[in-house]
Amino acid sequence: MTDCQGDGEGASTPMELYERLGAQGDKVRSLKSAKAEKAEVDAAVQLLLKLKIDYKQMMGQDYKAGCPPSEEAAAPDNGPAAEGDEDTVDPWNVSTTNAKGVDYEKLIVKFGSSKIDKELVDRIEKVCGQKPHRFLRRGVFFSHRDMHQVLDAYEKHKSFYLYTGRGPSSEAMHVGHLIPFIFTKWLQDVFDIPLVIQLTDDEKYLWKDLTVEECHRFAIENAKDIIACGFDLNKTFIFSDLDYMGASPEFYRNVVKIQKHVTFNQVKGIFGFTDSDCIGKISFPAIQAAPSFSNSFPQIFGSRSDIQCLIPCAIDQDPYFRMTRDVAPRIGYPKPALLHSTFFPALQGAQTKMSASDANSSIFLTDTPKQIKNKINKHAFSGGKDTVEEHRKYGGNPDVDVSFMYLTFFLEDDEQLEKIRQVREEIGPQTRSD
């Protein structure tokens, strides 16, 4: 059961929390051995669980009796993140201590991007002549770079193309992976433009303990799920890096051009690479950058290198494209524009994004309806209060309720969503048992 709040209840340091956990564990054991009343034992257990969750939120790892927290373990392990920053957002780590999720307003300031405000959403509606996608209406896509420029050009009949991608680290994709694809499909539909989808199987080989063959197989499997999103077959090019690098001299030429214009110092600053990283990781960012330039795809754009690229992606991918935008003018290409999405929350709460490597945090596209129901009931953090009584008294909090957050992503009907929000706020989610 995960119906509890993560407010820390006064424990200000990891060590204080660790000590309170030890004491609470002792209390539970003594109550049980003394055969105390069930309600009393249950309340003690609930507090113990709550403290454990607080501990995991604070430390990023499970509480273990006998293993006091070390200073090192508490320190964020991502090089480039500023000290004291409570949110970690880079292509390999997304986490925050806030149950509402990452502070996206802060991220816009930190990354130097622009907010997708009402004016921009209205403009997109006007230019494409369609009701904005729910991801725009609800701020799932919340940040951008140069979107106004893309629309200016489009109004002058200068078209653009879309580029998004996926790192195929496992056979099964989860629902979180669908977010950029669902939105990209909508963009392709309303603007009627070409789309390229990069599957970075080479990246996954470099970063994970997998063989080249496994990564390539995952790319093929994931491509099937991506195709199922319903892209325009005549205007969509899905490729595996391991295949396409060896099939397009034009693509490789752009990779080399980018690699000539980015130093190790730069990727160290942007991605936090160290001297112990393999040279494949160090040079990989150029491979994710290259599809941003239209002449990487002569089969689609001929030799034209001036067609603007628009990249819908989760904001953790922005470091790649900050680098790309820095290089672009130096090699004579237009900077790609971007639309950034928020993260899709893990079942356990918006402190981390859904991750395929943690099966309990994820709803996979291969899960049956029954499995999904069980996962939601068992693991989905709901923001409920510590006891049913309290919960009934104070109501629920849709801002931290994962099931409700999922509805904001997937329920199209705004009115119905608003109704559910009100119901949740008033009476809270149903209490559930493990």
Next chain:
Amino acid sequence: MTDCQGDGEGASTPMELYERLGAQGDKVRSLKSAKAEKAEVDAAVQLLLKLKIDYKQMMGQDYKAGCPPSEEAAAPDNGPAAEGDEDTVDPWNVSTTNAKGVDYEKLIVKFGSSKIDKELVDRIEKVCGQKPHRFLRRGVFFSHRDMHQVLDAYEKHKSFYLYTGRGPSSEAMHVGHLIPFIFTKWLQDVFDIPLVIQLTDDEKYLWKDLTVEECHRFAIENAKDIIACGFDLNKTFIFSDLDYMGASPEFYRNVVKIQKHVTFNQVKGIFGFTDSDCIGKISFPAIQAAPSFSNSFPQIFGSRSDIQCLIPCAIDQDPYFRMTRDVAPRIGYPKPALLHSTFFPALQGAQTKMSASDANSSIFLTDTPKQIKNKINKHAFSGGKDTVEEHRKYGGNPDVDVSFMYLTFFLEDDEQLEKIRQVREEIGPQTRSD
């Protein structure tokens, strides 16, 4: 005129030499202004020129009046070379202070390779059934790795393939560039085996101030000169990296495998890269390594990855293949074997190798016989004495005479070569005028 020896004549430090140069310059000026006898002025000028050459040899840069030598300028600028080492040998720099050229015996110890001794030359003769190539007879190919293993396998009817290459940094190749190709052609002829030739136009783009298009054009132009060496058309594959990387997924897969197994620390140690180097340079060594593995060429070897590779190359390329041999067993491939050649001396002497970027140091394949004659007469260091009288008295020194060295590379007839050596030793080269 460069007929002089570079023995330093007692000046043991750059500063001493700098001061002697200043004094000698003063002497020349005062003799001239005093209208001294021509012979006396000429002798003083000749000594001045000799000191200038000694200075350049010691400092790696021209003497400039008013610019005393600094400690820094005298330090070798290649990271990996050991301090106090008088020879610099890496893929981008070859130089020594010794007029006889690099100390190759020392290099064998430093690089940990094996000497090509008489026993190995005799064995090659026995296995291939042909008189050894003059490059073997005369120690032009002087060092190897695992050549006995290649011959062991060949005797058991397990064949191998050849891999060599060229960095196409200019349109015209010079005669020094031909050395590995001439020898590789002989190996292909006597062993009747496949050969792959890599043109690293991507490397030249990364290292030089050239466009991708220029480097690719140089690759095509150089390929013509290479083809003219007369390789077996049915067993030779010449490729530009810029083309082949984008044409062979198998090649790219090997590149990525190598890139996963080499860290920045390693390439820093081997090649002296720094944090300011571009990520293309840092990851390039994997691209020069990949042709060492037979499954990089499925069009030749199918999916077989177990065919041994033999690489004839100048010894400055060995760092790439030390790295390759380190990686090979970790990715399940056999280590490539190597045959290392000495450097082809610049016209100015064996202190540096012939370099296409210095037109006066090089005899190009496009030079006319008349141009070649002029270059030899004007620029070729001959090891003559300071005056015709001295030269007649003491004789020449074929060990430092560049024209004679060239004959050791190109004159097939051993007897004739020996005769010329004796003549040179006795009466020295003809004295020549500028």
